[in-house]
Amino acid sequence: MEVLATPILRLDANWVDYLLIALYFVFVLGIGLSARASVSSSIDFFLSGRSLPAWVTGLAFISANLGAVEIMGMSANGAQFGMATFHYYWIGAIPAMLFLAVVMMPFYYGSKVRSVPEFMLRRFGPAAHLVNSISFAVAQVLIAGVNLYLLATIVNSLLGWNIWLSTVVAAIIVLSYITLGGLSAAIYNEVLQFFVIVAALLPLTYLALHKIGGWGGLTDAMDKAGTGAQTKSWPGTDITMYSSSFWSVVGIVLGLGFVLSFGYWTTNFVEVQRAMASKDMNSARRAPIIGSFPKMFIPFIIIVPGMLAAVLVSPLADMKSKGAATGQGGITYNDSLLLLMKQLLPNGLLGVAIAGLLAAFMAGMAANISAFNTVMSYDIWQTYVQKDKPDHWYTQFGRGATVVATLLAIGTSYFASQFPNMMTYLQTLFGFFNAPLFATFILGMFWKRMTAAAGWSGLVCGTLAAVAVAFLSEDAFGSASTGVLHLAGQGASFVAAGAAFVVDVVVSVAVTMVTPSRVESELRGLVYSLTPKEDLADEHADHWWLAPTKLAGVSLVMVIILNLIFR
């Protein structure tokens, strides 16, 4: 076996660490296997059914959205850009989560739609459904590639095997996890990994802050390194790479805060589905709001360690001061968290951290693959290709799809590896897939005249517009970008998302003008004006924390205060 010569990244794990990692896998796979052995209604209970108490859905909602990609991506971003990364939470997540809870959730819960493709099918018919299904399947394979690449970097730094071998090993791990564990293991894993990761990141942040002399020590060190401006979150010109502060703020608020974030949160059914499993409308609406409180504070143990790594880890600090994308031994910003862990954590705690990260990437990639699987077998194959096969035929087809998706992910992980900052790549992908979907979704929900033809043509043109902007920018699509437009970094992704949104809306409106509308009776429950109004008001609640709109108000005030403190 070829051993890579990157001693900088090599984690010195010993038997205690391996024991902790092994224990985790025993736990998760054990749940999966015992679920197979005994048909337990308790497991059914946690998997499906709209009967979960608010705390369970709240917990699942929080855990599902602390993905591993987010942990590595956001800490990389924190190391490179500092406090401005908090915008991804305080501007780019909280307002959209509250919007989802207050405005969208009554509608979703009431219409009983269970997936985005299903909404497309019922609102716009087969053409939009097919376009959306294909674009969703492609997005899942690309994002699975990101997860696989990050998982491989951990295997690489743990065992020292080269990145290709690590990728193949990581793919085999995920594949066996999906086949052995099944869906029930996946759901428990998602919640478990959250707790394990917090158990590792909280002490890591504490130790790093302790070492540097607290928050004051960090700001002093950053001042000395000439990056003192990064201890303030606004105007965030480092993130957008716009020369004007004014346009940077506009880019963050409209591009990130509106199009990307509303697009992500209101159409991301992995998370929405968690909330829809609630026992009543009130719990369904409160789940994202309950989730918004930890979401506000989580960045302190993700972004702040990234910032600390850029000061404490000397090869990283060196690379940053030179303004380079890669440093000694081929390290990039994506490695910030691993480098900090290596430097500070003793054996034992190191094992907890590795177990948490491995679990999180596995959970992330497994979710992508099973989403791909469902859409490919049912939404695409059963609906359009081979319609009348027996049920077990599609189950068999699904197993094949899982293997194919894993193989494809090995390919897309190579693509992902070309990006020195994973967040930039992810934002570009969201611009392609989520921004046009959000435009079509929101138009279709609020404008009953919008036609079936407008549904699919808007989606296609919106996606093409975002792809065009990414190719014309300097680096949004890596080396494939041509640099015709002078946009770079995450600012380019914001513009691409904005373009997708605007083009989608313009095309949808234009096409609606020349094509026939659908019959109103078919749209009942799918368009806002045709949904019962009493669903939208708060039900009577005994306490303010039980009333969704009041709880959302508290969350909003808190996030505004946080923005003011760290401006």
Next chain:
Amino acid sequence: MKKAGLFDVRNIIGALLFLYGVILLIASFGTTDAEKARADGVNANLWVGVALVVFGALMVLWAVRQPIVIDEEALEADKRAVEEATEQSRLAARRQAEADDRAREDERGSAG
């Protein structure tokens, strides 16, 4: 009616974190001075171990004190409702696809 029992997610979280805490506590006796120095003199394994043992125990205690009760009939009814809704939605899609095909054929017919 039935209790969620061992599969209650709080029991699973509690058990894993409790075990992690115990392992870290044992490991903390073997933490070398070099490792402590790296962590700025803090024996991190010890303190995180204590915290995890307490947290894990509290999670299990919570699950024992306030068990989740499962209404199995309601669960079955809900599963059936979901299956039915999914089936209906697929049927509707197929019907619409067929209607679209017919409309297209009609158009072709009138054009020719």
